Amino acid sequence: MGDAGLIVIAGATATGKSALAIALAEVLDTVILSADSRQVYRGFDIGTAKPTAADQARVRHHLLDICDPTDPLTLGTYQQQAQGLIAEYHAQGITPVLVGGTGLYIRSITQGLRMPDVPPQPDLRAQLRHYGQSQCYQWLQQVDPQAAQRIHPHDQVRTLRALEVYYTTGIPLTQQQQRQPPDYPVWYFVLGGGDRQRIAQRTHQMVAQGWLAEIRRLQAQYGDDLPLLDTLGYREMRQYLRGEISLSEAIELTVRHTQQFAKRQRTWFRQEPNALWVLGTTLEAQMAEILSHLP
CATH class of the missing domain: 3.40.50.300 (P-loop containing nucleotide triphosphate hydrolases)
Structure with missing residues (x-):
């Protein structure tokens, strides 16, 4: 080839x-x-x-x-x-x-x-899971609407990851992608x-x-x-x-x-x-x- x-x-x-x-x-x-x-x-x-x-x-x-x-x-x-x-x-x-x-x-x-190089935050994830996927997804729509558009409302793994990046860095995941x-x-x-x-x-x-x-x-x-x-x-x-x-x-x-x-x-x-x-x-x-x- x-x-x-x-x-x-x-x-x-x-x-x-x-x-x-x-x-x-x-x-x-x-x-x-x-x-x-x-x-x-x-x-x-x-x-x-x-x-x-x-x-x-x-x-x-x-x-x-x-x-x-x-x-x-x-x-x-x-x-x-x-x-x-x-x-x-x-x-x-x-x-x-x-x-x-x-x-x-x-x-x-x-x-x-x-x-973004943000390692997993187990404590933060545990806190977010406490509120349930529906609430977490609503938060994601507020802080990073672009990420919410491409993440399914039931996709807890990617929802938590996007929130984790935002709450750790203060910057939406989509703004950090290069x-x-x-x-x-x-x-x-x-x-x-x-x-x-x-x-x-x-x-x-x-x-x-x-x-x-x-x-x-x-x-x-x-x-x-x-x-x-x-x-x-x-x-x-x-x-x-x-x-x-x-x-x-x-x-x-x-x-x-x-x-x-x-x-x-x-x-x-x-x-x-x-x-x-x-x-x-x-x-x-x-x-x-x-x-x-x-x-």
């Missing part, structure tokens, strides 16, 4: 990013770096559609299972690890494939987004799709694979108040496990909320400069399309 760079495979949830990235990495004899804000956590496997052991046996994956669910990963830490891996592979003349749907993770690499784009070539591809049918099919598949057992195991290990258990899908399935709704209702809510999330993801990726939208609808067509753009 000439000079080593970075291939990005991005897109909304349930668009087939992982399958395409694995096929592409096999053809190019390279590795995959994950850009998923929940797949970094150990134990959150089925509900995050984490690549399986078989997938990881086909192609080497990085940035999966790198921290415990009780130890929230900051964007700065993710960026540091990802950039270190990219540099390591560039030294070997290898162009890695960065794949995922967490736009901010991807942007931190492709645009060199610099985050950019230092990489000096290597980046080929940025975005997959379309992620329609209701695919989302519903994947949700049913997750349940069949043992998603409910995974949630029970996480509850037993970390407690039901673990913030990550209040994220998309896990939140709805816990409602079923508590007897508040039926399983079919939990699945329907998950599908609906995932559709809404996918819409926000597509909006984010449309704003990314230099991103090429992949038009092919089959894996073979997508592969051909991407390879035609690579040197």
Whole structure:
């Protein structure tokens, strides 16, 4: 491929990013770096559609299972690890494939987004959690409305991080972000799709694979108040496990909320400069399309 760079495979949830990235990495004899804000956590496997052991046996994956669910990963830490891996592979003349749907993770690499170096503040976080996510999100809307626009109202991890930065430095998170784009070539591809049918099919598949057992195991290990258990899908399935709704209702809510999330993801990726939208609808067509753009 000439000079080593970075291939990005991005897109909304349930668009087939992982399958395409694995096929592409096999053809190019390279590795995959994950850009998923929940797949970094150990134990959150089925509900995050984490690549399986078989997938990881086909192609080497990085940035999966790198921290415990009780130890929230900051964007700065993710960026540091990802950039270190990219540099390591560039030294070997290898162009890695960065794949995922967490736009901010991807942007931190492709645009060199610099985050404020504010370490976790456990006492402050504990105080904020006491007031609940709804109140914290309202505060975030007041002190950093730009951050609130890109953070989902139920995303406690990122809400607390933004408030933590503000209350520690007195300056909104969005005002502290700087950019230092990489000096290597980046080929940025975005997959379309992620329609209701695919989302519903994947949700049913997750349940069949043992998603409910995974949630029970996480509850037993970390407690039901673990913030990550209040994220998309896990939140709805816990409602079923508590007897508040039926399983079919939990699945329907998950599908609906995932559709809404996918819409926000597509909006984010449309704003990314230099991103090429992949038009092919089959894996073979997508592969051909991407390879035609690579040197």
